Amino acid sequence: MNRVGLKSLAVAVGASMALSAPLFAQSGANDDRTRTPIKHVIIIIGENRSFDHSFGTFVPAKGQVISNLLAKGIVNPDGTPGPNFKLSRQFTAIDTGKYSPHPKKTGPFAGEPQVNTQGSPGPDFTNFWTAHSVEPALWFESYHLLLSGGSGLPKDEIDPRFPNPLASGVYQITKYVPYDTYLSSPVHRFYQMWQQIDCDPSKATPDNNGGCQNDLFPWVETTIGAGNNGKAQPAGFGDESTGEGSTAMGFYNNLAGDSPYFTSLATQYALGDNMHQSVEGGTGANHIVFGYGTAMYYANPDGTPGTPPANQQENPDPQPGTNNWYTQDGYGGGSYVDCSDETKPGIKAVKDMLRALPYNVFRHGDCRKHAWYLVNNYNPGYLGTGKPDVLGPNVFTIPPTRQRNLALLLEANKISWKYYGEGWANGSEQGEGGSYCNICNPFLYSTQIMTNPKLRAKNQDIQNLYADITNATLPAVSVVKPDGLLDGHPASSKLNLFEEFTKKIVDQVKHNPAVWANTAIMITYDEGGGYYDSGYIQPLDFFGDGTRIPMIVVSPFSKGVGMVHEYNDHVSMDKFVEFNWGIGTISPAGRDNLPNPITSESNPWVPLNSPALGDMTGYFKFPH
Numbered sequence: 017m018n019r020v021g022l023k024s025l026a027v028a029v030g031a032s033m034a035l036s037a038p039l040f041a042q043s044g045a046n047d048d049r050t051r052t053p054i055k056h057v058i059i060i061i062g063e064n065r066s067f068d069h070s071f072g073t074f075v076p077a078k079g080q081v082i083s084n085l086l087a088k089g090i091v092n093p094d095g096t097p098g099p100n101f102k103l104s105r106q107f108t109a110i111d112t113g114k115y116s117p118h119p120k121k122t123g124p125f126a127g128e129p130q131v132n133t134q135g136s137p138g139p140d141f142t143n144f145w146t147a148h149s150v151e152p153a154l155w156f157e158s159y160h161l162l163l164s165g166g167s168g169l170p171k172d173e174i175d176p177r178f179p180n181p182l183a184s185g186v187y188q189i190t191k192y193v194p195y196d197t198y199l200s201s202p203v204h205r206f207y208q209m210w211q212q213i214d215c216d217p218s219k220a221t222p223d224n225n226g227g228c229q230n231d232l233f234p235w236v237e238t239t240i241g242a243g244n245n246g247k248a249q250p251a252g253f254g255d256e257s258t259g260e261g262s263t264a265m266g267f268y269n270n271l272a273g274d275s276p277y278f279t280s281l282a283t284q285y286a287l288g289d290n291m292h293q294s295v296e297g298g299t300g301a302n303h304i305v306f307g308y309g310t311a312m313y314y315a316n317p318d319g320t321p322g323t324p325p326a327n328q329q330e331n332p333d334p335q336p337g338t339n340n341w342y343t344q345d346g347y348g349g350g351s352y353v354d355c356s357d358e359t360k361p362g363i364k365a366v367k368d369m370l371r372a373l374p375y376n377v378f379r380h381g382d383c384r385k386h387a388w389y390l391v392n393n394y395n396p397g398y399l400g401t402g403k404p405d406v407l408g409p410n411v412f413t414i415p416p417t418r419q420r421n422l423a424l425l426l427e428a429n430k431i432s433w434k435y436y437g438e439g440w441a442n443g444s445e446q447g448e449g450g451s452y453c454n455i456c457n458p459f460l461y462s463t464q465i466m467t468n469p470k471l472r473a474k475n476q477d478i479q480n481l482y483a484d485i486t487n488a489t490l491p492a493v494s495v496v497k498p499d500g501l502l503d504g505h506p507a508s509s510k511l512n513l514f515e516e517f518t519k520k521i522v523d524q525v526k527h528n529p530a531v532w533a534n535t536a537i538m539i540t541y542d543e544g545g546g547y548y549d550s551g552y553i554q555p556l557d558f559f560g561d562g563t564r565i566p567m568i569v570v571s572p573f574s575k576g577v578g579m580v581h582e583y584n585d586h587v588s589m590d591k592f593v594e595f596n597w598g599i600g601t602i603s604p605a606g607r608d609n610l611p612n613p614i615t616s617e618s619n620p621w622v623p624l625n626s627p628a629l630g631d632m633t634g635y636f637k638f639p640h
Contacts, residue, residue, distance in 0.1 A: 045430040047492040050596050052638050053573060055534040057596070058494045059589055060521065061306075061456070062514040063299065063505035064204065064545025067289060067564035070275055070511070072186070072267040074282060080579045083289050083551055083621060085186060085267065090550060095188030095269045104185035104550060106234050106265065111340040115332035115362045117210040117369050119232070119340070127181025128234050128262035129255035130174045133167060134200030134507060151448055153438055153478050153502055155523070158516040162501065165196045165510055172259045175200070182262055186548060189266040195274045201506035202233070202264040202546030203242045206353075206391035207332040207345065207362055209296035209562055212236045212264075212546070213553055217372035223619055225374055225626055228553040230563070233264040233546070239339055243346030246327070249338050265548050268511070277515040281522070281539070281568050286577035286635040290621050291567035292553065293543035294585040294607070295560045300393035300455035302542045306586035307458020308421045309606025311559050312414065313387035314352055319418030319463075321387035324352045325409035330391065331361040347412055351392040355383040355558040370555055375626040381605030382557045390414050391559065396460035400443030400452075402472050416463045420603040422493075422590055423459050427471065429599040432491035435459055438478040438499040447477060451500035456542070485524045488531055493593055496521065506545060522570055536571040536636070538589060554583060556607060556627045561585050569635040577637055581620035582630035583613045591631035 048055060072085035073093060085091045089100035106128060111119035141147035147162040154161075169175065177192050189199070203209075213228045220227035241258025250257060268274035294305040304312045316322040330353050331344040343361070344350045358364040370377050383389075397416030399405055405413045426433045439445060439452030446452070454460055457475065465471040474491075478498075484490045497503070504514030518539055526532050544563035551564040567584065569577075582588075587607040594601060594608060601608040613623035613630050 044432040044491070046597065047432055049598070051598060052596055052636065053534055054536045054571070054596055054636075056490045056492060056494070056531065056536070057593060058490070058496060058521070058525070058535060058537045060496045060518055060537065060539045061303070062498065062518075062539070062541045063503040063509065064201065064543060064547070065504060065511065065541050065566065066544030066547035066549040067291070067551055067566055068186070068549045069267045069544070069547035070278065070566050071270060071282065071287070071289070074270045074279065074287070076287075076579045082579050085550060088550060090186060091188070093271050095191060095272065097183065097185065101183070101185050104265070104548065105231065106184050107231050108235050109232060109340075111211075112334050112338070115207060115334070115342075115365050117366055118214055118216045119211065125184040125234065128184055128265060129238050130180055130182065130261045131178040131263055131266070132200055132256055132259045132261040133169045133171060133173050133175045134259045134263070151501060153498060153520060154516050155520050161196065161510065161513055161516060165194075165198045167198060174256060174261070182265070186265050186267050188269050188272070190269060190272060190274055195268065196510065196512055198510055199266070199506055200260065200263045202260055203237055203240070203258075204298045204543055204546035205243060205345065206295070206297035206301070207330065207342070208236045208240060209546070210366060213563065215369055215553070215555060217369060217374070220374055223622060224552060225622060226553050226555045227373070228555070230548065230550060233548045234262040236340070237261065237264055237546070240342055240345065243350070244342060245346035245348030246344045246350070249335060249341040264546050275511060275515065277519050278539070278566070278568060281570055284575060285571070286569040286574040286580050288567035288580040288582065288584060288635065289551065289564070290581050290583050291540060291565055291588070292585040293541075293560065293562040293565050294587055295391065295543070296562045297391050297543070298393050299453070299542050301391050301559075302586060303456045303458050304390065304461065305559070306589065307423070308419055309587050309590055309602040309608045310382055311389040311391070312417055312419060312461060313384065313389050315415050315417050317415075321384055322415070324388050327409055328352050328412075329388070333361045347393070351390060351394055351412070352388040353391055354386065354388045356385045356387065366558060370558065373555060377555055377557050377627050379557055379605075381603070382559075389559070393455050396454055396457065397463075398460050398466035400440060400445045400454070400460065400475065402443070402466050402469070414461065416466070417461050418463050421458060421462055422593065422602055423462070423471070423474070424464055425594075425599060425602050426493060429597065431493065431597050431599065433493040434474045434476055434480070434484075434491045435495045435497075436476050436478055436481040437497045438502070440475060440477040443472070443475070448499045448501065453497055453500060453503070456497045481521070482524060485521070485528055485531055488528060490531060490535070492597070504541070533572060536569060536574065538632075539566070539568040539570065541565040552621045554623065554626055556585070556610070556629065569632070571636065573636045573638055577635060580634045581615070582632070582634040583621065583623055583628060584630045584632060588630050588632050591629065592633065595631045595633065
């Protein structure tokens with residue numbers, strides 16, 4: 017299911033100081049008490065693009081290095097297979113009986129399964145003026161992008177625009193379709209992504225201490241895809257039955273003019289080639305870990321761990337007689353796991369893999385006893401109005417939580433914040449055609465925020481962001497989310513629409529010198545969307561990390577920095593805020609308690625002190 021359609025399914029200075037401070041102290045008094053010249057952080061989060069998918073042929077400044085498809089010789093500058101093309105080779109596998117994150121491989125694909133049209137998406141508007149009147153988040157000259165790029169093809173069929181057969185490896189999308197094209201979306205769910213990245217501790221080396229091989233992307237796409245809702249495998253099941261094929265292996269070519277705006281920003285400012293999605297899986301779980309520093313569990317009304325309905329508990333063990341067709345996975349069931357109980361399906365397999373790593377990933381508090389953690393997309397516990405959402409076995413809403421989060425940490429330390437979600441519409445979530453991403457807002461899950469009118473009011477719409485930039489009234493920390501039309505999510509959006517959404521914000525900040533002088537704009541994605549990536553992955557705990565995603569930092573203090581190799585995930589943005597304002601961590605259970613990485617000159621990507629997580633200070637050049 018497309019994540020924007022989920023809503024319709026439901027009718028010290030330290031951590032101890034932060035936790036003991038008044039919960040709802042007057043915010044803003046400490047905004048200027050920073051360790052760096054940065055007084056405003058704007059975090060913009062798009063949807064579903066991996067690093068190699070977006071920057072696979074990016075060429076850094078002379079004297080700098082990058083880890084991508086081109087640098088590794090996987091592709092040539094023109095996007096054709098390079099001398100090391102086999103590094104992207106994908107395999108078939110067998111997984112029957114019990115789930116395995118590292119199933120037995122049976123050999124490479126002779127030719128990858130064909131790309132599928134999936135939902136065959138098209139433009140969302142019929143004319144320029146309709147688009148302009150409904151959608152406020154583009155510059156005037158960009159609205160034509162909402163009217164172009166549809167495939168005109170039938171749904172859920174082989175896409176004839178792509179070659180048959182495909183080689184076993186990556187392919188340049190724009191050799192076959194224009195950059196301005198809506199395309200299908202690969203699977204990006206929790207147990208599926210552990211299989212896609214195929215972490216094998218027996219393959220761990222000093223240069224890849226997680227042993228992750230990234231070689232089962234199409235196999236997972238075609239064996240289970242985006243979930244089965246607990247249904248039996250249909251008769252005549254084959255490589256195209258899930259409607260995905262080898263969508264995951266496509267990439268854009270920066271040297272051919274693809275992704276022009278983000279390529280330009282990366283050239284001028286700072287680009288990270290070691291930023292990662294924090295959870296194996298999709299939109300909701302990754303936004304939650306960003307907001308809370310750790311995963312969220314199913315809670316009783318008093319905030320203690322509870323037990324979700326049985327049909328909402330994940331079971332990735334293959335159904336009898338199938339190859340990797342899970343027993344229970346999908347929006348009709350699944351999505352919660354009790355990672356403290358190794359008798360539950362899938363848990364021991366993942367934890368055995370983690371136990372075999374050459375470093376210890378098990379951290380106090382990240383798998384509480386009898387806690388069922390959300391690992392995929394469910395609606396938050398509150399509607400935008402502050403009213404609790406409907407709960408029950410046949411609706412897909414996680415109960416409200418009392419877990420600590422970034423906004424509460426900021427409040428306790430008198431630092432201002434806002435969440436600008438396009439389509440908020442005063443809490444109705446119906447602006448811009450109702451494409452507000454409710455599962456993207458980590459604070460919609462929070463009892464402390466959503467039951468307090470003053471804090472709930474810090475959820476605002478995109479027009480409020482524009483006004484705050486213009487009036488120089490930005491809070492210290494801004495989290496910005498486009499609506500489902502402009503977030504870049506494959507199928508429902510396009511990468512160029514997210515570029516244009518971002519461009520409007522960057523332009524406005526630059527046009528106000530008082531704001532630009534002390535602002536850092538962090539541009540990233542919620543997850544890789546199931547797209548292939550060749551980069552290093554450091555497993556940090558039961559939930560992740562996952563594939564690399566782009567991170568661009570635009571600021572007067574990141575200008576000319578170029579490539580950054582510091583190991584990061586979404587929680588690194590929390591760590592930067594915590595470092596910059598000196599406010600401790602969100603909670604003792606969070607990844608923001610991990611140390612910063614120590615690396616060698618010969619391999620700046622892999623921490624020598626794993627598990628470790630950077631604080632993003634490497635993206636800046638601050639005056640002494």
